[in-house]
């Protein structure tokens with residue numbers, strides 16, 4: 711990306727980006743790429759020391775400001791704390807990246823784990839968009855990226871709650887694309903395929919065809935912002951999304967995903 715395109719990106723989505731879930735994996739990659747594009751950063755994750763290391767690395771390489779907030783996004787007060795701490799900053803973009811992933815059959819999963827996934831994956835993006843979008847609307851510009859997954863395109867036995875929350879994010883992102891687009895804000899929901907991250911390694915770690923690096927996924931998503939409501943990074947993932955989401959009978963798609971999840975976990 712050339713200097714002029716970075717400048718345009720900063721003008722449209724700056725001066726600050728909030729990345730929710732930024733201490734590792736795709737979230738840390740978002741933070742680094744946004745800084746490379748000249749945006750100041752507000753980073754949220756639970757592990758303050760790990761987040762501070764990410765921030766330190768970014769400050770060493772880019773001339774941007776980075777603020778860190780050690781918050782649990784499952785806490786209903788997280789959004790109010792973040793709003794108070796960041797009051798006065800021109801938050802021009804929101805990347806809601808954090809997710810909680812209960813693995814295993816629903817009936818064998820603690821209700822506390824399910825509540826955590828609903829709080830982080832469903833209430834979190836709603837509350838953060840509700841808090842940040844009014845400022846973007848006033849300015850008539852801004853960007854919102856919600857991280858979903860190919861797992862959100864059909865039910866997935868073995869990670870039923872997670873897949874359902876990712877389906878929620880697809881509809882949330884598409885609805886917001888319609889509501890906020892007419893007020894000058896670009897919204898995109900990313901249906902990512904498997905990406906090698908600490909979270910993916912905890913889940914399975916297996917290499918799958920067409921896997922992209924976190925850095926590549928993030929660059930592609932940010933480049934696609936403003937080009938439509940839903941984005942699937944990578945050709946292989948795009949073909950998979952067509953098959954699983956549109957062409958195959960639902961029962962076949964659910965069966966394939968369920969077998970795959972059982973094999974991976």
Ligand SMILES: NC(=O)c1ccc[n+]([C@@H]2O[C@H](COP(=O)([O-])OP(=O)(O)OC[C@H]3O[C@@H](n4cnc5c(N)ncnc54)[C@H](OP(=O)(O)O)[C@@H]3O)[C@@H](O)[C@H]2O)c1
Pocket residue numbers: 730731732733734735736737738754755756757758760781782783784806807808809810830857858859860901902903904905906907908909910
């Ligand atoms: N990796 C993949 O294969 C893949 C595929 C499709 C979609 N996605 C989506 O992409 C996003 C990122 O995935 P990832 O693999 O990069 O995840 P990851 O490696 O597990 O990282 C998740 C990030 O979110 C933070 N986080 C998690 N729970 C949090 C909470 N309660 N409060 C605050 N921060 C929290 C974590 O930091 P702390 O632990 O420090 O809080 C970490 O920085 C997720 O939405 C996921 O659904 C990933």
